[in-house]
Amino acid sequence: xxxxxxxxxxxxxxxxxxxxxxxxxxxxxxxxxxxxxxxxxxxxxxxxxxxxxxxxxxxxxxxxxxxxxxxxxxxxxxxxxxxxxxxxxxxxxxxxxxxxxxxxxxxxxxxxxxxxxxxxxxxxxxxxxxxxxxxxx
Numbered sequence: 001x002x003x004x005x006x007x008x009x010x011x012x013x014x015x016x017x018x019x020x021x022x023x024x025x026x027x028x029x030x031x032x033x034x035x036x037x038x039x040x041x042x043x044x045x046x047x048x049x050x051x052x053x054x055x056x057x058x059x060x061x062x063x064x065x066x067x068x069x070x071x072x073x074x075x076x077x078x079x080x081x082x083x084x085x086x087x088x089x090x091x092x093x094x095x096x097x098x099x100x101x102x103x104x105x106x107x108x109x110x111x112x113x114x115x116x117x118x119x120x121x122x123x124x125x126x127x128x129x130x131x132x133x134x135x136x137x
Contacts, residue, residue, distance in 0.1 A: 028103075029103055029104055029105050030103060030104050031104070031105055032104055032105060032106055032107065035099070035103075035104045039091070078132065079131070079132065088128065089125070090125040090128050092121045093118060097111040
């Protein structure tokens with residue numbers, strides 16, 4: 001595709017970007033192998049095109065915190081979520097463990113961390129901060 005046409009298509013897509021219909025009905029849980037393939041926090045992952053967000057909305061009932069809603073979103077714009085007031089963050093060891101326990105069909109298997117998880121989480125957190133800070137890019 002000609003570069004000029006590609007730029008116009010990209011700009012039109014950005015302007016007209018809306019949440020996909022299925023985003024209103026997020027999946028409840030991921031498969032165990034799928035979790036380890038897509039959530040392995042590599043700085044430059046290969047063959048991974050999706051962005052998954054595990055979420056839990058909490059509220060209070062008689063002064064005790066309780067989950068109101070939870071699930072997994074796929075391929076939602078980080079900046080749009082951030083601009084809407086959603087706290088967006090890179091997962092650390094604790095969040096990966098929590099995610100596996102609450103959002104994955106783990107069949108009783110516990111979370112097995114990988115090498116450099118903490119280092120990659122810190123580096124990716126810095127990258128995310130840059131993305132959210134540089135809104136004009």
